[in-house]
Amino acid sequence: MNPLLKLRLLDLPYPNRCDCCYERIPYDQLLCPACMEALEAERISYDDWAADQSAQPWDSGAVLYSYRDTARNGILSMKEGDRGFARYAGQKLAETVRKVCDPETLSFVTWVPVTRRRRLSQGYAHAENLGKALAKALDVPTRRDLLTERQGTLRQHDLPSDARSLYAQRFQYSGGSLEGKxxxxVDDVLTTGSTLRRCTDLLLEAGAESVSIATACARVREKAAADGQSVP
Ligand SMILES: [Zn+2]
Structure with missing residues (x-):
């Protein structure tokens, strides 16, 4: 059967839906046109988040959207395992990454892990589909299972920002030498940066030459508040 016809027929019982608003969309679309337009209005840059880049262990950062409205809906559906927003954001993020680092110099893409229990129950890490889509768009290999998260009872978003760096100690490195890599x-949302700082430190301690970060969203107001700056 013609593969396009097969997709069209599949679209009847299993309609493709936009991850951000759940409207029906054509089978070959990742998001609906209204949400793609809304996302453009939610664009921010890494510099909006990073008031003091020298405080960060990574070389460069790439961020797409403010964590609100349409982008927030996309992140929430990505956590549920939907791939539309992850693939769309992965492609867009690749364009932003190219502006701050040369993909040809990258050894691989990896992402912030989840606990083994969570991975077994849901089958993926929440940043994994984004990381894979980004790696594909950049034509860079991926590696998983370098970083692990120990099982605990608290979820990070339940914690105040000053407890987040403590929480980040749950992440561990479990791979071999990363000499010269x-x-x-990749992560879904950049808030205080404690998780990405911890994971970056672990990769650098394992010998990595450099680490850059890329996230779909950032929470600029929360970061400013955690830094003790006044938030308008
Ligand atoms: Zn939509």
């Missing part, structure tokens, strides 16, 4: 580390 240049790594792109």
């Amino acid at each position: 240049r790594i792109l580390l």
Whole structure:
């Protein structure tokens, strides 16, 4: 059967839906046009988040959207395992990454892990589909299982920002030497940066030459508040 016809027929019982608003969309679309337009209005840059880049262990950062409205809906559906927003954001994030680092110099893309229990129950890490889509768009290999998260009872978003660096100690490195590797580390949302700082430190301690970070969203107001700056 013609593969396009097969997709069209599949679309009848299993309609493709936009991850951000759940409207029906054509089978070959990742998101609906209204959400793609809304996302453009939610664009921010890494510099909006990073008031003091020298405080960060990574070489460069790439961020797409403010964590609100449409982008927030996309992140929430990505956590549920939907791939539309992850693939769309992965492609867009690749364009942003290219502006701050040369993909040809990157050794691999990896992402912030989840606990083994969570991975077994849901089958993926929440940043994994984004990381894979980004790696594909950049034509860079991926590596998983370098970083692990120990099981605990608290979820990070339940914690105040000053407890987040303590929480980040749950992440561990479990791979071999990363001597000379240049790594792109991916997560869904950048808030205080404690998780990505911890994961970056672990990769650098394992010998990585450099780490850059890329996230779909950032929470600029929360970061400013955690830094003790006044928030308008
Ligand atoms: Zn939509």
